[in-house]
Amino acid sequence: MVGEAKLRSEDLNQCFERLMTVGSGNSGIDSGISQGGVKMEGIVITEWKDIPMELLLRIVSLVDDRTIIMASGVCSGWRDAICLGLTHLCLSWCKNNMNNLVLSLAPKFTKLETLVLRQDKPQLEDNSVEAIASYCHDLQDLDLSKSFKLSDRSLYALAHGCPNLTKLNISGCTSFSDAALEYLTGFCQKLKILNLCGCVKAATDRALQAIGRNCSQLQSLNLGWCENVGDVGVMSLAYGCPDLRTLDLCGCVCITDDSVIALAYRCLHLRSLGLYYCRNITDRAMYSLVHSRMKNKPAMWKSMKERCDEEGLKSLNISQCTALTPPAVQALCDSFPALHTCSGRHSLVMSGCLNLTSVHCACAVQAHRTLSYIPNHAH
Secondary structure: OHHHHHHHHHHHHHHHHHHHHHHHOOOOHHHHHHOOOEEEOOEEEOOHHHOOHHHHHHHHOOOOHHHHHHHOOOOHHHHHHHHHHOOEEEOOOOOOOHHHHHHHHOOOOOOOOEEEOOOOOOOOOHHHHHHHHHHOOOOOEEEOOOOOOOOHHHHHHHHHHOOOOOEEEOOOOOOOOHHHHHHHHHHOOOOOEEEOOOOOOOOOHHHHHHHHHHOOOOOEEEOOOOOOOOHHHHHHHHHHOOOOOEEEOOOOOOOOHHHHHHHHHHOOOOOEEEOOOOOOOOHHHHHHHHHHHHHOOOOOOOOHHHHHHOOOOOEEEOOOOOOOOHHHHHHHHHHOOOOOOOOOOOOEEOOOOHHHOOOOOHHHHHHHHHHHHHHHHHO
């Protein structure tokens, strides 16, 4: 332990010399260090504790999160400064003992606004999330993806401790229930981005009704492979979250045209829609998107640039939607110029739909005509 502490001290001293050079922007700083100190605006800096808070926070902004955590243990002055200035922290690099690390850090880093706890293997337990909720009341962005060990206790704690959440990723957290998610949305009503991919038990019509009722600012929602989601839930979203921009319904096998129709007429800012493997979707859903587009198309006198920047679908995945026919999808493609089928720009994804091979975007058609024209012209 003594050897390890000495090694860390030496590492910090070397880091100090490098970062002081970067932080000061003074090429002549090395000579100052070799003579026993660095002079900056009348202050001689010879040790870590001499660094002014402004420079300390600048140094913190230049190093990785692992170094920040190590530095917070140098002295009480460093700890206090880092705790006051640190707002973003990512612990995904921690492959072991992440739970204990969070328990020790949460009481220190109370000003955190962004916390990434994504894991390769499940480490987090409910007590660490409860610690976060107890101390980090300014938290806005939290990533708990793949936290298989967490239970509803975590969501209840976040509901009470982190009401300012605007972005929450709990994808792969398979133990959460829809009752706990419903409870969370009653308190965290500022949510704008929510990732529930793979949360089969939590993402149900009951939970989506609560989201539609409580989270009117929601802009992005991932419901990938949540097979208990049905039309009732999606329609509740459409009516309650009119600012929805991105919605992933891939693998939501129970939804029908009614869901897409509600989205088409209520969510006029929708830019990205995933319907992969939603085999109950038919031409009726495609034509509803087309009709909504025509109904809300901007006035013809708008400038060309404004027309290019206007609202409309820019990404659509209808792979494995085998009930769709070419005329309906072509009408959709013609109505939304940002949907491309051409090579390198596949924003309209149709893999697994062999009956849709004749559908092409405008630029793909133009490219085909150009290629066809060149040989004929050569003759």
